[in-house]
Amino acid sequence: MELMMRAGRYALVASVEAALSMLFALPRLRACNALKALALRALGATIGRRPVFYPGVWIMPGRNLAVGDDVDFALGVVVTTAGGVEIGDRVLIGYRTQILSTNHVIPPLPGKVFSSGHAGRRVTIAADVWIGANSIVLPGVRIGTGAVVAAGSVVTKDVPAGAIVGGNPARVIRMRA
Numbered sequence: 001m002e003l004m005m006r007a008g009r010y011a012l013v014a015s016v017e018a019a020l021s022m023l024f025a026l027p028r029l030r031a032c033n034a035l036k037a038l039a040l041r042a043l044g045a046t047i048g049r050r051p052v053f054y055p056g057v058w059i060m061p062g063r064n065l066a067v068g069d070d071v072d073f074a075l076g077v078v079v080t081t082a083g084g085v086e087i088g089d090r091v092l093i094g095y096r097t098q099i100l101s102t103n104h105v106i107p108p109l110p111g112k113v114f115s116s117g118h119a120g121r122r123v124t125i126a127a128d129v130w131i132g133a134n135s136i137v138l139p140g141v142r143i144g145t146g147a148v149v150a151a152g153s154v155v156t157k158d159v160p161a162g163a164i165v166g167g168n169p170a171r172v173i174r175m176r177a
Contacts, residue, residue: 016043017060028054040065045081048089064101068127083120083139088127094151095133099123103139126161146176 023039026032036057037047043062048069056076059065065081068089076096079085083101093099101123105116121140125131129143132151143149143159150166150173159165162176 020060021058024053024057024059025055028052040067074133082118084122085125086122087125088129088145090128091125092130094131094135097131097133097135097137099125099131099137101139148176 020039023036026035033051033053036053037051040047040059040062045059045062045065045067047065047067048071050070051067052072054073054075054077057073057079058077059073059079059081061082063081064084065079066086068087068091070089071087071091071093073079073093074095074097077093077099078097079099080102085099085101087093102118102120104113105119106113107116119139123137123139124142125137126143126145126147128146129148131137131143131149132153134151135149135153135155137143137149137155141155141158143155144161144163146162147159148164149155149159149170150164152168153166153170154168155165156169159170160172160175164173164176165171166173
């Protein structure tokens with residue numbers, strides 16, 4: 001019986017993933033964006049006004065996500081929300097950026113990584129932030145108001161408000177004038 005319930009759950013998850021994949025393949029037209037936002041709300045997310053979702057955005061599982069007004073998710077953005085993700089108003093998220101709120105647990109040996117589970121930590125992105133293309137924002141990070149993350153950066157620590165950061169790991173390059 002338990003095996004059948006588990007198989008049913010996996011089938012449901014796979015069905016939701018397939019439906020979202022097709023929905024998020026649609027263009028960034030206003031009506032399509034409204035449908036995408038509606039689907040995320042149905043999964044437990046809070047989505048503000050006028051979101052823009054380019055094709056290929058992947059946001060899962062949807063719950064624990066809060067998105068402000070006028071947030072732009074460019075082509076190929078990936079957001080894992082199980083650990084909690086909060087995105088403020090007027091945020092630009094560049095092409096192929098990954099915002100990760102969960103990570104695998106690394107157990108002490110002889111424990112197996114495969115079955116060790118996940119640990120989540122909230123990611124907070126304040127208002128008026130620009131995250132450049134191909135950046136990675138790791139679990140537990142807070143990006144302050146008006147910050148800019150240079151393309152290709154790996155953000156492992158909090159970013160101060162008004163800072164321009166870049167690199168791997170991302171470091172403050174300068175403050176916005």
